[in-house]
Amino acid sequence: MKLLVVIAAMASACWARGTPTDPWSNVTGTSSQTFPTDVGFQGSVKYGAPPFLAQVDQLKTRKSSHNAPVEMRWVPLNAEQDHATSDDIFRNLGTTSPYHPADDLFPETHGYENVPKQCRIKQAHILHRHGSRYPQSGAGLLAKKIELAKKLGKLQASGDYAFLHHWKYQLGEAALVHLGAQELFDSGVKYYYEYAQLLEQSKKKPVLRTTSQSRMVDSARYWALGFFGWDMTDKAHIEVLTETLLQNNTLAPYMTCPNVFSPKALRILEWRAKAFGNAQKRLKENVKGVSFSKSDVITMIGLCGYETVSQGYSDFCKIFTKQDYEEYQYDDDLAKQSVFGFMSIGGRAMGIGWVTEFLARLKGTGFQGPQTTQNATLDSDPTYFPMHQPLYVDFTHDVVIQTVLTALNFKQLADELPGNHMDPKRRYRTSRIIPFGARLVFEVMECDDENGSTDYIRAKLNDAVVPLDGNQGCEGRKDGLCKLDDYMGFLEHHAYSMSNYDLLCQLKPDHNLNVTALLDGAILSNEQVHQLGKNPHHRNVLKHKHKLSMNSLL
Numbered sequence: 001m002k003l004l005v006v007i008a009a010m011a012s013a014c015w016a017r018g019t020p021t022d023p024w025s026n027v028t029g030t031s032s033q034t035f036p037t038d039v040g041f042q043g044s045v046k047y048g049a050p051p052f053l054a055q056v057d058q059l060k061t062r063k064s065s066h067n068a069p070v071e072m073r074w075v076p077l078n079a080e081q082d083h084a085t086s087d088d089i090f091r092n093l094g095t096t097s098p099y100h101p102a103d104d105l106f107p108e109t110h111g112y113e114n115v116p117k118q119c120r121i122k123q124a125h126i127l128h129r130h131g132s133r134y135p136q137s138g139a140g141l142l143a144k145k146i147e148l149a150k151k152l153g154k155l156q157a158s159g160d161y162a163f164l165h166h167w168k169y170q171l172g173e174a175a176l177v178h179l180g181a182q183e184l185f186d187s188g189v190k191y192y193y194e195y196a197q198l199l200e201q202s203k204k205k206p207v208l209r210t211t212s213q214s215r216m217v218d219s220a221r222y223w224a225l226g227f228f229g230w231d232m233t234d235k236a237h238i239e240v241l242t243e244t245l246l247q248n249n250t251l252a253p254y255m256t257c258p259n260v261f262s263p264k265a266l267r268i269l270e271w272r273a274k275a276f277g278n279a280q281k282r283l284k285e286n287v288k289g290v291s292f293s294k295s296d297v298i299t300m301i302g303l304c305g306y307e308t309v310s311q312g313y314s315d316f317c318k319i320f321t322k323q324d325y326e327e328y329q330y331d332d333d334l335a336k337q338s339v340f341g342f343m344s345i346g347g348r349a350m351g352i353g354w355v356t357e358f359l360a361r362l363k364g365t366g367f368q369g370p371q372t373t374q375n376a377t378l379d380s381d382p383t384y385f386p387m388h389q390p391l392y393v394d395f396t397h398d399v400v401i402q403t404v405l406t407a408l409n410f411k412q413l414a415d416e417l418p419g420n421h422m423d424p425k426r427r428y429r430t431s432r433i434i435p436f437g438a439r440l441v442f443e444v445m446e447c448d449d450e451n452g453s454t455d456y457i458r459a460k461l462n463d464a465v466v467p468l469d470g471n472q473g474c475e476g477r478k479d480g481l482c483k484l485d486d487y488m489g490f491l492e493h494h495a496y497s498m499s500n501y502d503l504l505c506q507l508k509p510d511h512n513l514n515v516t517a518l519l520d521g522a523i524l525s526n527e528q529v530h531q532l533g534k535n536p537h538h539r540n541v542l543k544h545k546h547k548l549s550m551n552s553l554l
């Protein structure tokens with residue numbers, strides 16, 4: 001996938017600008033249209049087989065806890081014994097979990113969802129993830145193994161596993177699926193009811209931004225359809241930012257700032273050595289003729305989610321236990337926290353571009369730097385980066401939202417995740433934070449007080465009110481509100497300097513460089529390195545990666 005992007009970018013560089021087939025001729029800022037939506041750079045996409053749920057759904061249960069158009073009534077294997085429910089599957093699929101409000105993320109702000117009576121919302125900012133999509137890469141290897149065993153007449157699977165005899169991989173690649181369209185449409189409808197009146201304050205059409213990838217443009221359009229209706233093009237502009245190598249884009253920052261290796265990502269190896277053993281053993285016992293690796297197990301658990309959102313139905317869901325799904329969730333938590341979150345070195349640098357834009361919008365001053373991953377040409381043009389919009393909506397990817405949360409210093413989500421066991425009470429779960437259709441919302445409000453009135457801000461992550469506190473320069477109120485001046489002041493003084501953008505993305509040390517802060521929490525202790533080094537496989541990787549990380553740091 002990444003490689004394809006590189007090749008596409010190299011190929012496009014061969015075209016001279018201005019020729020009729022120039023791939024840049026339709027991009028925002030160059031196109032003859034002010035807000036083109038057909039800009040190219042949609043990434044590589046494939047559509048899968050059409051679903052036929054009416055035919056294939058054989059699940060016999062009348063218990064229906066929700067009204068999803070896809071089959072989400074599966075319960076894990078041994079559900080009764082483990083007291084497991086469907087949520088133990090569909091809320092443990094990491095960033096590929098279908099959207100669900102994060103009702104269990106911040107219990108301490110339960111009861112504070114309503115805006116205090118003395119406050120009036122003036123402005124809202126939404127950073128939104130695209131909806132459910134096909135996988136980015138196929139399950140090729142696994143499908144081939146199973147095909148081969150079938151051809152050789154060696155495959156033997158019975159009971160819950162018998163479906164493997166007629167299973168075929170039928171999914172597409174990277175495109176938004178219908179459930180994803182519904183997630184975004186529903187979100188547009190929801191936020192219409194929440195905020196439609198805000199738009200009465202302004203005569204200008206709001207500008208919603210997204211990237212050029214197929215699922216991103218589709219997500220923005222379905223959201224706009226839900227919010228504005230069929231005549232959405234009369235009511236809003238969709239601004240499509242080019243997502244391709246070397247294009248500055250705060251909604252796709254990895255295109256200009258390659259991520260630095262974070263040593264704590266090695267904990268994923270440690271975790272994989274420990275986890276998925278039960279599932280692998282069960283498969284061995286029940287399926288003859290194929291030898292399944294742990295990475296096949298991970299692919300199959302993932303397929304439960306992907307087949308469900310793409311085909312409406314997945315037989316893989318029923319062959320894994322609650323424990324297997326928990327292990328899968330933890331694997332994803334470790335990956336995202338250690339590469340993009342608070343256990344990473346480069347997370348803040350990737351997220352800082354959007355955070356700087358957010359601050360410019362809060363202050364209403366326009367983009368004044370610092371220059372990081374923004375496209376300064378677009379950001380200094382009020383058509384493309386307007387100020388004083390009552391409602392801002394930007395669409396992006398899961399890892400970008402994660403890096404933005406890191407750059408915003410949301411240490412409320414900074415759980416330190418060990419590699420050798422999972423804490424079932426941890427707060428950090430990617431299914432709560434960056435599932436399909438995730439949204440981070442900020443509300444700016446004016447509240448009456450003894451001095452007349454004061455501006456406040458609060459944040460909601462997938463509907464959960466974030467308890468803003470000292471980590472954001474706030475006093476730490478029960479209702480999560482923070483004085484806007486305190487919030488902006490903190491971001492202004494700390495966010496950029498803590499990001500180490502110049503060093504990590506431009507290889508330029510600057511006066512802000514504080515090596516202690518840079519490595520704070522992001523490197524392994526000697527004891528941890530020692531533990532990892534006991535395993536010969538890990539030892540090799542470790543040697544290699546440490547050299548890599550040092551090279552990219554110095």
Ligand SMILES: *[C@@H]1O[C@H](CO)[C@@H](O)[C@H](O)[C@H]1NC(C)=O
Pocket residue numbers: 020021022023024025026038039040
């Ligand atoms: C640019 O857009 C026009 C009109 O939508 C389309 O015909 C043309 O193929 C596009 N060019 C590129 C390079 O995408």
Ligand SMILES: *[C@@H]1O[C@H](CO)[C@@H](O)[C@H](O)[C@H]1NC(C)=O
Pocket residue numbers: 027028029030246247248249375376377378
């Ligand atoms: C900035 O945006 C303009 C307009 O789309 C584009 O032509 C230019 O290549 C972009 N520059 C970078 C560095 O992303």
Ligand SMILES: *[C@@H]1O[C@H](CO)[C@@H](O)[C@H](O)[C@H]1NC(C)=O
Pocket residue numbers: 248256371372373374375376377
């Ligand atoms: C793109 O970003 C780089 C790195 O911050 C910066 O040097 C360059 O001026 C930017 N270009 C534009 C057009 O914003």
Ligand SMILES: *[C@@H]1O[C@H](CO)[C@@H](O)[C@H](O)[C@H]1NC(C)=O
Pocket residue numbers: 449450451454
């Ligand atoms: C009201 O103003 C006083 C004096 O500036 C200040 O100390 C106090 O914190 C303000 N109260 C609120 C709720 O902002």
Ligand SMILES: *[C@@H]1O[C@H](CO)[C@@H](O)[C@H](O)[C@H]1NC(C)=O
Pocket residue numbers: 514515516517520
């Ligand atoms: C460097 O960072 C550390 C850890 O975050 C902090 O304690 C220290 O005060 C910083 N030093 C400077 C000079 O800012």
